[in-house]
Amino acid sequence: MVTDARFATLAIRGSYDHAESANHRGSLSEPAYLTTAQHFESTEAMFAAAGDERDDWVYARRGNPTVRYLESTVAALEGYQVDAGVSATTTGTGMAAITLATSAFLSRSVGAHPNFVSSSACYGSTTMVFNNRYGDERGVDVRWVDDPLSIEDWARRIDDDTRFLYAESPSNPTVQLVDIPALGALAREAGVPLIIDSTLATPALVRPLGLGADVVVHSLTKAAGASGRSMGGVVVARHDLRLRAQPEELTADFAGYLRSGPLRDMGSVLSPFNAWTILADIRELRGRVDAMSAGALRVARHLEASDKVAEVFYPGLETHRSHGIAKRDMWLVDSDADGGPAENRFGFLLCFRPKGGVEAAYGILDHFDLIWRANNLGQVKSTATIPATTTHKQVGDAKPGKAPVPPDMIRVSIGLEHLDDLVEDLDQALEKS
Structure with missing residues (x-):
């Protein structure tokens, strides 16, 4: 990938450069790998890929080349002018991205009574996941901030069992923003990640990782896939998250951890056809x-x-x-x-x-x-x-x-x-x- 290119060039080119094109008979566009599994040239190669000793995709639940093209493109756009390593993993829907990004921090292995703090200005389905799936079904303490612009309200809800801070900016539907730099500083002081749903801004207007967020989620069904043909979601994260009480395998490359662990195991993967159509939309x-x-x-x-x-x-x-x-x-x-x-x-x-x-x-x-x-x-x-x-x-x-x-x-x-x-x-x- 051309790393010093401008935003619009990254959106059009992504990681599919002249060398990649040569591997696909000169195709100008990323090929759509509409297949569920990969053939290997030998047993040794198959075992190496299955054991993550080489970077192949093996089976569509573990990855797909077309999906990887989209992931690298979104990572480049969200990481544009951000002084950090950035990677992304896609999901079948935006809600799957939100669930994948947040549930990873709620493990009881790092504390028996997890809680998190969230802006109350959230999309309806996000509110239902937080209240019903996490709160009622799993006993997670969901601490809502009624005034997302009040940093004091956020601060007094954080304690030693808090796992993350979460906000939409702008929010759906009241288009309320939060002060990402101030919340980022608060999250760093507490040793927890700040997760921002930036669907309504898109990286064309705001790149939260450059403002102090640690993790960004998007519904790619929206402006990224503006033709309205496909659903999708994405989790984008900076590398080397400095978080208390979290294992290194999670913090070193959070998006990569999700792809190789929780996403692979739970299966909310993005269809390669949907990735292909979103790639076409995201260029503009x-x-x-x-x-x-x-x-x-x-x-x-x-x-x-x-x-x-x-x-x-x-x-x-x-x-x-x-x-x-x-x-x-x-x-x-x-x-x-x-x-x-x-x-x-x-x-x-x-x-x-x-x-x-x-x-x-x-x-x-x-x-x-x-x-x-x-x-x-x-x-x-x-x-x-x-x-x-x-x-x-x-x-x-x-x-x-x-x-x-x-x-x-x-x-x-x-x-x-x-x-x-x-x-x-x-x-x-x-x-x-």
Whole structure:
């Protein structure tokens, strides 16, 4: 891999260079190895690969060449301008990546009563995994921080049994950021990892490993795989994690440890076909996220000025609680490469609450003609949903008295349609509601 290349070049080339191409009859694109197992030239070679004495893939649950191309590309993008060794391992979905990254630190072999501290501004399925799978089923103490911007609230929940800190930045759906450098310093002092879900930023806007995080997770189903054809997830980690009470095999290369141990054993692997389609999508990540983010800012400002809208959630607006952190940390990668000033970009997701409450929100959703009613985000097609009744419904049903998001909030993911058409669709839906 060309390690001194710029971000866009890394996204296009990854680890598939001229030499790799020569090994595949000159193919310009990474081949899709749509096969479950590897043939070996000899018994000796087979045994060596199975015993991890040579870097082969053996069986698709243990790896696949196409999947490895994607892993090396994502590691290069998340590790861009980061002064550390970085590696990645992919999973079948984003939730599998979150579960794989967090469960690895909850072993009772390093303490009988594990706990972890998490921002309460989390995606609905993440909340359910933490509360139900970890808390109720395994007895893990989940310590929620209601105000993720309060470092004091994080600090007072950490003790000797804390295993990690976790946050989404920006969060789904309220696009709330956290102060990654401050949380990173807190995690280092405690000797635990800081894990950041950076799906909504993508490495085109934020690379948390360079800000103080130790582990980053993404749903590759979203902006990385913007065509909407495949699901996937990824865990990216810096090497040589300095963590208390964790074995060296885990801390030296955490992503590699996950690939060769927990992922291999539990089997939540990424399909090579899905890896192949995501590789095609991720090549244009920077330009796509740039355009979608610029569009989202224009739409957010338009909605903020509407007399039919009560509230808009978007970190690019000065009214958003984490606008200051967004201005500091969210930059279009390499936007200053030609000597001009660096440019802020604030992501492709926004939410708003219409005047008229829940009935108005349902009416707006029903009246969209161009924007798709769908629960995915980050695609080239603009989508909208009402999180309280879809992505976060399970959380609300489990705790009716503590709704995680307002019931009248509409989440909109801005795609690549012409902005005038998107604004017109929003306006007509607002008028009819």
